[in-house]
Amino acid sequence: MSNSTPNQAPAATQNVDLSDLAIRADLADYSPVRGCMVIKPYGYAIWELIQKELDGRIKECGHQNAYFPLLIPESFLKKEAEHVEGFAPECAVVTHAGGSKLEEPLVIRPTSETIIYHMFSKWIKSWRDLPYCINQWANVVRWEMRTRLFLRTTEFLWQEGHTAHASAEDADREARRMLDVYYDFMTKVLALSPLIGQKSDSERFAGADKTFSLEVLLRDGKILQAGTSHHLGQGFAKAFEIQFQNKNNEPEYVHLTSWGVSTRLIGAIILGHQDESGLILPPKVAPIQVIAIPIYKSADEREKVLNECDAIVGELKKLGIRAKVDANEQTSPGAKFNEWELKGVPIRVQIGPRDIENNQVELVRRDLKQKIKNVSREGLSERITLMLDEIQESLFQRNHSWREENTFEANSLEELNKRLDEKGGFGKIHWCGSAEHEAKIKEIAKATIRVRPFEEAKSEEAGNCIVSGNPSPGRVYVGRAY
Amino acid sequence: MSNSTPNQAPAATQNVDLSDLAIRADLADYSPVRGCMVIKPYGYAIWELIQKELDGRIKECGHQNAYFPLLIPESFLKKEAEHVEGFAPECAVVTHAGGSKLEEPLVIRPTSETIIYHMFSKWIKSWRDLPYCINQWANVVRWEMRTRLFLRTTEFLWQEGHTAHASAEDADREARRMLDVYYDFMTKVLALSPLIGQKSDSERFAGADKTFSLEVLLRDGKILQAGTSHHLGQGFAKAFEIQFQNKNNEPEYVHLTSWGVSTRLIGAIILGHQDESGLILPPKVAPIQVIAIPIYKSADEREKVLNECDAIVGELKKLGIRAKVDANEQTSPGAKFNEWELKGVPIRVQIGPRDIENNQVELVRRDLKQKIKNVSREGLSERITLMLDEIQESLFQRNHSWREENTFEANSLEELNKRLDEKGGFGKIHWCGSAEHEAKIKEIAKATIRVRPFEEAKSEEAGNCIVSGNPSPGRVYVGRAY
Numbered sequence: 013m014s015n016s017t018p019n020q021a022p023a024a025t026q027n028v029d030l031s032d033l034a035i036r037a038d039l040a041d042y043s044p045v046r047g048c049m050v051i052k053p054y055g056y057a058i059w060e061l062i063q064k065e066l067d068g069r070i071k072e073c074g075h076q077n078a079y080f081p082l083l084i085p086e087s088f089l090k091k092e093a094e095h096v097e098g099f100a101p102e103c104a105v106v107t108h109a110g111g112s113k114l115e116e117p118l119v120i121r122p123t124s125e126t127i128i129y130h131m132f133s134k135w136i137k138s139w140r141d142l143p144y145c146i147n148q149w150a151n152v153v154r155w156e157m158r159t160r161l162f163l164r165t166t167e168f169l170w171q172e173g174h175t176a177h178a179s180a181e182d183a184d185r186e187a188r189r190m191l192d193v194y195y196d197f198m199t200k201v202l203a204l205s206p207l208i209g210q211k212s213d214s215e216r217f218a219g220a221d222k223t224f225s226l227e228v229l230l231r232d233g234k235i236l237q238a239g240t241s242h243h244l245g246q247g248f249a250k251a252f253e254i255q256f257q258n259k260n261n262e263p264e265y266v267h268l269t270s271w272g273v274s275t276r277l278i279g280a281i282i283l284g285h286q287d288e289s290g291l292i293l294p295p296k297v298a299p300i301q302v303i304a305i306p307i308y309k310s311a312d313e314r315e316k317v318l319n320e321c322d323a324i325v326g327e328l329k330k331l332g333i334r335a336k337v338d339a340n341e342q343t344s345p346g347a348k349f350n351e352w353e354l355k356g357v358p359i360r361v362q363i364g365p366r367d368i369e370n371n372q373v374e375l376v377r378r379d380l381k382q383k384i385k386n387v388s389r390e391g392l393s394e395r396i397t398l399m400l401d402e403i404q405e406s407l408f409q410r411n412h413s414w415r416e417e418n419t420f421e422a423n424s425l426e427e428l429n430k431r432l433d434e435k436g437g438f439g440k441i442h443w444c445g446s447a448e449h450e451a452k453i454k455e456i457a458k459a460t461i462r463v464r465p466f467e468e469a470k471s472e473e474a475g476n477c478i479v480s481g482n483p484s485p486g487r488v489y490v491g492r493a494y
Numbered sequence: 495m496s497n498s499t500p501n502q503a504p505a506a507t508q509n510v511d512l513s514d515l516a517i518r519a520d521l522a523d524y525s526p527v528r529g530c531m532v533i534k535p536y537g538y539a540i541w542e543l544i545q546k547e548l549d550g551r552i553k554e555c556g557h558q559n560a561y562f563p564l565l566i567p568e569s570f571l572k573k574e575a576e577h578v579e580g581f582a583p584e585c586a587v588v589t590h591a592g593g594s595k596l597e598e599p600l601v602i603r604p605t606s607e608t609i610i611y612h613m614f615s616k617w618i619k620s621w622r623d624l625p626y627c628i629n630q631w632a633n634v635v636r637w638e639m640r641t642r643l644f645l646r647t648t649e650f651l652w653q654e655g656h657t658a659h660a661s662a663e664d665a666d667r668e669a670r671r672m673l674d675v676y677y678d679f680m681t682k683v684l685a686l687s688p689l690i691g692q693k694s695d696s697e698r699f700a701g702a703d704k705t706f707s708l709e710v711l712l713r714d715g716k717i718l719q720a721g722t723s724h725h726l727g728q729g730f731a732k733a734f735e736i737q738f739q740n741k742n743n744e745p746e747y748v749h750l751t752s753w754g755v756s757t758r759l760i761g762a763i764i765l766g767h768q769d770e771s772g773l774i775l776p777p778k779v780a781p782i783q784v785i786a787i788p789i790y791k792s793a794d795e796r797e798k799v800l801n802e803c804d805a806i807v808g809e810l811k812k813l814g815i816r817a818k819v820d821a822n823e824q825t826s827p828g829a830k831f832n833e834w835e836l837k838g839v840p841i842r843v844q845i846g847p848r849d850i851e852n853n854q855v856e857l858v859r860r861d862l863k864q865k866i867k868n869v870s871r872e873g874l875s876e877r878i879t880l881m882l883d884e885i886q887e888s889l890f891q892r893n894h895s896w897r898e899e900n901t902f903e904a905n906s907l908e909e910l911n912k913r914l915d916e917k918g919g920f921g922k923i924h925w926c927g928s929a930e931h932e933a934k935i936k937e938i939a940k941a942t943i944r945v946r947p948f949e950e951a952k953s954e955e956a957g958n959c960i961v962s963g964n965p966s967p968g969r970v971y972v973g974r975a976y
Contacts, residue, residue, distance in 0.1 A: 050563065077538050146535070
């Protein structure tokens with residue numbers, strides 16, 4: 013058994029090469045198109061599990077899936093002033109199609125507010141149509157300068173929800189509700205413990221009144237924005253003329269929200285849980301939850317242990333567990349151990365001829381790298397089912413403790429910078445709210461304000477901005493983010 | 495009860511305005527982008543059911559889902575000579591991105607052979623890697639001159655499968671196997687009875703050795719190509735240098751297949767099953783399988799019948815049936831009947847106060863427009879379950895008979911033209927195989943060769959081409975297609 017325990021992770025702030033890890037674990041590959049990746053079957057299977065789990069939760073909220081065009085007239089993007097400023101520099105533009113120059117260029121959606129709200133203006137007529145709640149699973153393109161597999165790619169896959177409401181209160185409640193849906197999903201399914209709160213003005217979505225965010229502390233001490241939910245107010249509604257007749261038959265503009273998570277979540281899973289041997293996948297999003305490895309010398313032994321592996325995997329599959337036998341004759345058991353550890357499979361079952369004789373198996377928990385010998389063959393499926401739950405819970409606790417242990421108060425920029433240099437994490441600092449001083453934090457401590465948390469903002473005492481000494485209403489969380 | 499029976503459909507060759515029907519049934523809407531549609535929740539829910547059913551079947555074949563970039567370097571498209579000729583005129587081209595002109599333009603994928611095979615050339619090394627089987631669910635863009643909702647849109651959603659094999663025989667078998675998977679899916683899930691066979695050279699996929707196709711006869715007498723499967727041979731393998739070491743350690747080019755179906759299937763469902771009242775959805779792809787309509791006068795009655803509706807819908811949902819109550823107070827029962835008929839919901843349950851007293855309900859089968867009064871409340875869920883199966887089967891039989899009844903032999907171009915003018919359908923004609931005479935058929939009878947069927951090609955006697963009188967190896971199927 014290795015010495016690793018859940019909370020003894022690699023030293024923080026060391027840079028894990030995510031791209032290298034993603035490629036070695038066969039999740040993805042570089043493509044010949046700048047900044048675009050190929051999601052390979054093992055990586056895509058994680059995305060399918062994410063989609064299935066999250067789609068169900070979104071539908072339970074009463075939201076319906078739909079599909080809107082990939083291409084958006086350039087003029088649409090320009091209708092909302094902040095929005096075009098935020099997204100125009102990142103757009104890929106179609107200027108020619110069908111052999112001719114287009115009269116108006118089309119941009120590939122960087123996000124779909126404009127095209128969806130154009131349609132909302134046709135569809136929404138009365139207060140009876142509200143709330144109007146749509147979700148879309150789609151690809152989007154943002155021409156980023158620096159890309160990194162899963163975390164920041166030119167094209168990525170995501171879901172974007174869009175809802176229209178009769179009042180600002182309703183929209184605010186909805187934006188918070190979807191943040192809670194994401195929170196619940198990330199904690200229960202991805203085994204991550206994100207910090208939630210509200211973004212500063214400079215980090216707000218282009219065109220939103222408020223942006224709420226979920227921020228995950230990764231094993232390397234850096235922070236990843238894993239999802240956002242925006243209360244958009246009436247800016248887009250006015251730009252796209254989305255009016256409804258209220259109960260007094262007067263026209264009013266709707267109040268909008270939008271919210272999304274993307275294939276970046278796969279990056280969050282990788283960097284939120286990995287150790288020195290590779291990925292550690294939470295069982296709920298592990299394409300293979302149990303890998304059975306036959307251990308044998310002779311052909312006769314091979315047949316026996318393979319039969320036993322098949323029998324065990326068959327039993328597990330009946331219980332809905334995603335299990336597989338690695339029957340590859342080209343690789344040694346040791347090489348197989350390494351490969352499936354790298355790929356993060358939660359439980360490994362090893363079976364040799366002696367195990368069959370003794371009616372037992374050996375189990376290895378990936379998260380703890382813990383070998384459990386002499387596990388009785390009787391009740392094995394039940395034991396594995398329980399163990400998968402334990403691993404799921406344990407990974408969540410590990411990420412949660414990691415965040416708690418690496419959240420610290422800092423009362424000067426120097427202190428903040430020093431601590432972030434050492435271990436990364438979330439620094440809690442007082443900040444007066446000015447963009448100028450926010451920029452100073454970035455300059456000195458190479459850190460951005462991640463969120464103003466909901467609870468702290470209320471409960472905590474006021475203080476003084478660590479940059480200016482001006483009054484601060486309560487501490488915000490800063491850190492170095494991907 | 496109406497006089498309509500399954501095989502008394504609207505007169506053939508009358509043009510149903512699919513776009514109008516799709517919009518009235520709330521499946522889709524026009525978008526502000528030329529030729530692109532918005533798929534609304536009711537239409538998208540059909541697509542989700544199609545995806546779920548088909549994805550399972552594809553995975554059962556051992557194929558794995560992956561995701562490849564939307565944007566393809568223009569030079570890639572040019573590597574396979576036939577392919578670029580076929581697709582370049584339809585491409586949407588990105589020339590600018592991130593505020594600058596690109597060094598090399600990127601095309602939005604019209605199909606993904608080129609980018610996927612570029613990756614195959616990196617991934618496939620040895621005969622042990624074969625067969626290499628990938629599927630992708632994605633959006634594609636083809637700049638079509640004339641578009642029509644669902645049948646031909648500039649952007650559409652589809653799945654495209656791509657497989658690499660060690661021999662031509664393996665690839666041919668795979669292309670045929672996937673055709674069979676589509677056939678099974680269309681007959682069992684979509685309740686359509688496609689004609690399958692091989693395309694003529696002029697209708698082959700650009701870059702394929704052989705194209706197999708599934709052709710559905712619609713209620714209006716026209717034909718829809720509902721899916722294709724291609725044996726691509728080694729053309730792309732040579733263009734993209736996809737070589738493997740065979741068992742003798744010699745390099746060989748792989749043999750490729752690709753196959754796809756798209757949101758066009760929704761068009762096939764609409765036009766394959768509709769009647770004068772609107773859509774008739776096969777239960778397996780109906781987002782709502784049973785709609786319960788409360789019938790009442792007073793508020794007191796309303797409460798009673800709504801409770802009963804809820805109880806029935808609750809029971810049905812427990813059985814996995816997609817059921818819903820239409821509790822809208824703004825519309826009359828008559829308006830609701832029309833709306834849900836238009837939307838093609840397979841079974842309507844009507845419940846009034848008298849029904850509750852008598853412990854019964856009234857059922858209406860959408861496909862037959864058949865009212866069944868005094869249906870006992872006891873065992874209602876079981877009765878509805880069976881009825882859904884009956885509707886599914888009956889719709890298949892209706893489409894199958896429709897094709898059989900409207901398949902005819904024609905021995906001259908005039909005869910073919912006259913019959914197609916009258917009722918549409920599939921004409922079986924002798925054709926010598928020359929592209930010149932194929933063009934003549936198109937000119938005189940406004941018809942294209944749909945397929946050379948597999949069985950007939952073997953069993954049927956030879957004859958003489960109806961254009962040239964030259965020898966023909968057996969009859970081919972022609973018709974007027976969307």
